[in-house]
Amino acid sequence: MEDDFEAGTVKKFMFVNRKPPYGTVYALEVLEMVLISAAFDQDVHIAFLDDGIYQIKKGQDTKDLGMKNFSPTYRALEGYDIEKLFVERECLEERGLSEDDLLVPVEVISRAEMGKLMAEMDVVLTA
């Protein structure tokens, strides 16, 4: 398996988030995947679109549900040098949200720009 491995391979990875947190576990387990990817020195992109933008909504408080509030972890991504976070503008607007509602710095781009960005990726992982 190792024969084709090039130590310096850097691919453009994108983790696409379209699902909201807590109703399903995907948001949490994608985040665990993103954290691991940091160890591989790849060019990591995270896209938040459709209901995925709710993952980074400010003010999450899961105390009454007894579930783990993992939203602070998005703030820790910067410490792992994962800084390419993209949010689709149309999806924010459809939900009555704005950039001020988000708990991490992101680049807000249009649907057309998101489509172009996705087209540049080597590996797209979705859940």
Added chain:
Amino acid sequence: MEDDFEAGTVKKFMFVNRKPPYGTVYALEVLEMVLISAAFDQDVHIAFLDDGIYQIKKGQDTKDLGMKNFSPTYRALEGYDIEKLFVERECLEERGLSEDDLLVPVEVISRAEMGKLMAEMDVVLTA
């Protein structure tokens, strides 16, 4: 547990099918539930709406997928005295289907009628 049991209790049960077959197992396992219910002498209704109407589409052939084609079982329901099958007209039309496409006799009713019928039920089971 038996103290409240009345041997003659007959409730109106409805099994609501909104999901298509094969992509998920719900259609198959709802059908297993329906078959078991026949042994309890209840007033059983089966509703097919939204993508659930695809469950009773004629001509299913799962050979190439290696999955079990359970659609013939809907034809066997009559033998269990389960004959109250309802299909929502608007859902058929939205999908370009007609009553001729269905593999069992059903009563095709409007959305308004389906809403009224649902309101008469004692127990509604969904998947």
Added chain:
Amino acid sequence: MKFGILVNEGPYNHQASDSAYRFAKAAIDKGHEIFRVFFYYDGVLNATAHSEPPSDDRNVIKNWQKLAADHKVDLVVCVAAGLRRGIVEASLAPGFRISGLGQLIEAGIQADRMITFGD
């Protein structure tokens, strides 16, 4: 009042099992009875004996087990759905029992209200 509860999804992947547990707990706290909780479809996976979630998260299986122990709640796993998914006597957590789908229909008949939690 007697409630019957149907759980359609497994632990962690969907909130359904958590929601069902919180509903059951609130009902008991208000003096109602839980006639039975029936686990069907992927819901049977709530009865796995091997789940070890991270210590900073809730333990869905233990929540159900404690509810059963404290309030004698009948936790029933569908035998057929369990066989498909690997939930059999050998992998069953204490507090759950395996039985047939008839137990679900019976719950529908005997409970005053039947409620489903799913995906």
Added chain:
Amino acid sequence: MKFGILVNEGPYNHQASDSAYRFAKAAIDKGHEIFRVFFYYDGVLNATAHSEPPSDDRNVIKNWQKLAADHKVDLVVCVAAGLRRGIVEASLAPGFRISGLGQLIEAGIQADRMITFGD
């Protein structure tokens, strides 16, 4: 060409695992290599040792095991996702191995194409 495959859902409840299996088989039949199949989220449930589906249906777990045996396909189950859902060494079907999420990222790097099957 080397394919990496990610399976997000468990057996039977969703078609994802079946679709992934048929894709993998077709790729091998056409002379491609499957670098790795990684099972994540509920996908880890494909590795249960206890599944006994009805005899008139396909056996999803055995399909994967046979593919692994016949073509030396690397079937990897995520350790963390498995712990949540009760897939641990004691409940693991032969032919699968448990490892970390890094194995998925490595597959993304080393495979020529990465494809995901889910819900």
Added chain:
Amino acid sequence: MSTLHTVNKSPFERSNLQACLGHAQNGDSVLLIEDAVFAAIAGNTFAPKLADAAQDIKLFVLGPDLKARGMDPAKVVDGVNIIDYEGFVDLAAASSTIHSWL
């Protein structure tokens, strides 16, 4: 007696809230839980449909699910009542049938 309908998915991703509203009868109750709570926040594109429905149907949203998702209770659509799990149980007990739209 009336029916309690529960819906647990976002109307932006799935059709089940729409399907529920298309079948609920006058006087029925609809409770938004889990990922359906997003529908209840004013300013989203589905909110007008919910406001319409509120004229004939009693609408509720589960507070703990709102809170977990960082949704501001002050921004809930007019006519939608916020309840907790105890309120959920009361609603279920007060309705003759419970229909979960999955």
Added chain:
Amino acid sequence: MSTLHTVNKSPFERSNLQACLGHAQNGDSVLLIEDAVFAAIAGNTFAPKLADAAQDIKLFVLGPDLKARGMDPAKVVDGVNIIDYEGFVDLAAASSTIHSWL
């Protein structure tokens, strides 16, 4: 190089096919598998959107999934090509990236 997009859910129940079509680039391929194959049958209310998309995007549907569901290959929307798993593999190999819309 182009992307292969796969979609596996019905457009009547979920928004992922719509989301996929909103992001696919000219020259990309979109393959409908599992429960997404229903979108490809002429006469359904989603079909016009698919016909529109076919002008810029190459559209495919997985034959074994169509057949399992009793969908008539003769009724597939114009411009949508029916392929089998081998064709699926070829498409994946011919595209630089595969994006599964879940």
